[in-house]
Amino acid sequence: MIRKPVDVGDPDRLYMVTDGRSEADDTFDLVTLIVSECEPTAGMQSEHVRILELCRHPTALVEIAAELKLPITVVRILLGDLHDMGKVSARHPRAAESVAGLPETTLLQEVLDGLRHL
Amino acid sequence: MSVPTRPRQRRSAKGGRSSPVAFPVILLVTAAGAAAAGVFAPEDSRTWVLATAVVAWCCVAVVVGTASYLVRRAHRQAVAQGSELEMSESVWRQQVSERSHLVNTTMPGVAERVKNGAEAEEALSRFPVPSDPHLRQLSQVFATALAESVRRATTAESDRQHLRSELDRGKAELERLAEETLPAAVELLREGSSADTALAKVDWPQSTLLRELAEWVVRELAYSERRSAAAQAASAKALSRVQAKTVSMLADLREMQDRHGEEVFGDLLRLDHSTSQLGLMTDRLALLMGGRSSRVWNKPIVMESILRGAVGRIAAYRRVRLHSSSKAAINGFAAEGVMHLLAELMDNAANFSPPIDEVHVYVEERSAGIVVTIEDSGLKMSDAAMRRAEESVSGKVIDLAALQGTRLGLGVVGRLAVKYGISVNYRPSSRGGTGVVVLLPPQMVAQQREPIVSEPLRGGTSAPNVPAPAAEPPVVRPQSVVPTEGGPAARTDIPSKPAGAATGGLPLRTPGRTMAEAERERRKQAPQTPAERGEPGPARDAGSRFGAFHRGRRSAGGAQGGEDTGHASTDD
Numbered sequence: 037m038i039r040k041p042v043d044v045g046d047p048d049r050l051y052m053v054t055d056g057r058s059e060a061d062d063t064f065d066l067v068t069l070i071v072s073e074c075e076p077t078a079g080m081q082s083e084h085v086r087i088l089e090l091c092r093h094p095t096a097l098v099e100i101a102a103e104l105k106l107p108i109t110v111v112r113i114l115l116g117d118l119h120d121m122g123k124v125s126a127r128h129p130r131a132a133e134s135v136a137g138l139p140e141t142t143l144l145q146e147v148l149d150g151l152r153h154l
Numbered sequence: 155m156s157v158p159t160r161p162r163q164r165r166s167a168k169g170g171r172s173s174p175v176a177f178p179v180i181l182l183v184t185a186a187g188a189a190a191a192g193v194f195a196p197e198d199s200r201t202w203v204l205a206t207a208v209v210a211w212c213c214v215a216v217v218v219g220t221a222s223y224l225v226r227r228a229h230r231q232a233v234a235q236g237s238e239l240e241m242s243e244s245v246w247r248q249q250v251s252e253r254s255h256l257v258n259t260t261m262p263g264v265a266e267r268v269k270n271g272a273e274a275e276e277a278l279s280r281f282p283v284p285s286d287p288h289l290r291q292l293s294q295v296f297a298t299a300l301a302e303s304v305r306r307a308t309t310a311e312s313d314r315q316h317l318r319s320e321l322d323r324g325k326a327e328l329e330r331l332a333e334e335t336l337p338a339a340v341e342l343l344r345e346g347s348s349a350d351t352a353l354a355k356v357d358w359p360q361s362t363l364l365r366e367l368a369e370w371v372v373r374e375l376a377y378s379e380r381r382s383a384a385a386q387a388a389s390a391k392a393l394s395r396v397q398a399k400t401v402s403m404l405a406d407l408r409e410m411q412d413r414h415g416e417e418v419f420g421d422l423l424r425l426d427h428s429t430s431q432l433g434l435m436t437d438r439l440a441l442l443m444g445g446r447s448s449r450v451w452n453k454p455i456v457m458e459s460i461l462r463g464a465v466g467r468i469a470a471y472r473r474v475r476l477h478s479s480s481k482a483a484i485n486g487f488a489a490e491g492v493m494h495l496l497a498e499l500m501d502n503a504a505n506f507s508p509p510i511d512e513v514h515v516y517v518e519e520r521s522a523g524i525v526v527t528i529e530d531s532g533l534k535m536s537d538a539a540m541r542r543a544e545e546s547v548s549g550k551v552i553d554l555a556a557l558q559g560t561r562l563g564l565g566v567v568g569r570l571a572v573k574y575g576i577s578v579n580y581r582p583s584s585r586g587g588t589g590v591v592v593l594l595p596p597q598m599v600a601q602q603r604e605p606i607v608s609e610p611l612r613g614g615t616s617a618p619n620v621p622a623p624a625a626e627p628p629v630v631r632p633q634s635v636v637p638t639e640g641g642p643a644a645r646t647d648i649p650s651k652p653a654g655a656a657t658g659g660l661p662l663r664t665p666g667r668t669m670a671e672a673e674r675e676r677r678k679q680a681p682q683t684p685a686e687r688g689e690p691g692p693a694r695d696a697g698s699r700f701g702a703f704h705r706g707r708r709s710a711g712g713a714q715g716g717e718d719t720g721h722a723s724t725d726d
Contacts, residue, residue, distance in 0.1 A: 046459060047449075047451070047455060047459050047460070047462070047463030047466075047489070047493060048458075048459045048462035048463050048466060049404075049408075049423075049426050049427070049430055049462075049463075049466045050408070050411055050423060050426065051423040051424075051426055051427050051466065051471075052462040052463075052465060052466040052471065053462075054423075055472065056423070056471070056472050058416075058419045058420030058423050059416075059420065060416070078479055079479050081458075082456075082458055107411050107412050107419065108415075108416075109415075109416045109419045
């Protein structure tokens, strides 16, 4: 009997990762930058460890979700746990600064056009 | 009889002998009297007297003469009767002696001879024949009847001997049938032989009756064996379909959880949990029916995932507290079995403890293997119940007939324990309930060859630029007690995470996946390695970050997420 490639998946289900919770609070939105405040310690849940490792540099929540390959809601719940324990801190991006720091949209468009013409 | 008359006859005979002397005396006396009367009579009447006297005497003489005659005749008669009596007395004596001879000698003698096998006539001829016809007849009848009964007794005895020997033979055959033949036939049938094969291979009894009986039994047994085998095979087959469906449902659910937003996430998780429980029940039945587990893992599974995978399959998963700092991984071939076994034991523990009490699971690594202890704080099991549970989980009784009602879980535990060499022991728990100690043997613990082990793990479980789970520090659920001794070991482990170097520039294909997939992964992880390695260096480049951001948005915004993305295709 040929086994399907589904068996390369993971045996643990998401409700085990969140311990049955499916609701996250609104502390974090998709672009909230997360920074870890401490190193992972032994005995932590593996997802927490990975988040802490990932967030040595400020990382957006949506990015963490992509890296961990977990749904946004799950990452929010996990981050909520870590935040409550004080192991991570959240930084909401300052829109004005980031917009000012980025090149003009028209310039980007020109670059894109130029690239396409290459 | 004439015996009582004898004295009277004797007396009359004596009286008869005295009469001949008396009669002449009477005649003389009366004559003298008459003469005297004539002499002494007066003259004138003398004549008259004389005449009367003469007449009277004549009368007397006549009477005396008649009497004398009668007496003589009676005497003669008496003499004749006496001789007759003598004769009959002698006959009587002879008969008595013959009778006694018959009773004392002839009959025992004849009986002896007849018993020794002589014929009735022959036996009788050896003895004097009694003169009396009645006695003769009696002895004849006696001899014949005796000979007849002796013949009958002989026949009966021979019949008895014959029957006895037959009975002995039948008994021996029956014993052989019961002790050797039938068990051998049953053994053959259990091994899967057909009824005809079994009948041909075994030495059957000579007796037709026994033979027919044995044949009937064997055919019936073969039929029921066949029926139970067919039922098992059909159930296993049907269950394997259900299992496949469950697995694909779980994969679909996982994909939906990625695709859809928070509004349905809770419902999806509930469905996921129900499907996982369904999977456990289906696997349980399938294993009992001789089928297989629904899943086979082709990579080592870390202990955390094993425990979570096990707990996630039971209804009361929130009551289970995991205390594990083990970073060991269980080899793929045994992972599913271990998960199922632990799930059954946890389910049992959760079911038999109060709904508010927690079930604690501890994991320790020992030289003998990995020890998993499951403790509940429910009621203490009675000795008998514990013995029964021990017996079930020992796997000694793996017959379906030993299953009782809905208590199937422990039977499955027994089978899995035997299959993988896991030892399962019950003991009273220090928390007041019951503890189960599961020892996973070292041969099922994966060797920690990190780069090689981590590569397939990464491909299957996590985003490409994340370190492999096998190299991760031990993980415990937030609620669990953190053992302090695991700390330093875990910290030293963190920097040693592999960074995709194992591929050596060549794509590495994991079993069950296509080469194109592996190639795609390699491409994806290639640009991210510097970012991961260079911890003190600058942040990752904008491209990778943008890519990750984009992927994250895709998976988050389920509405527009219909198109296939790179990681969605590797998801399941």
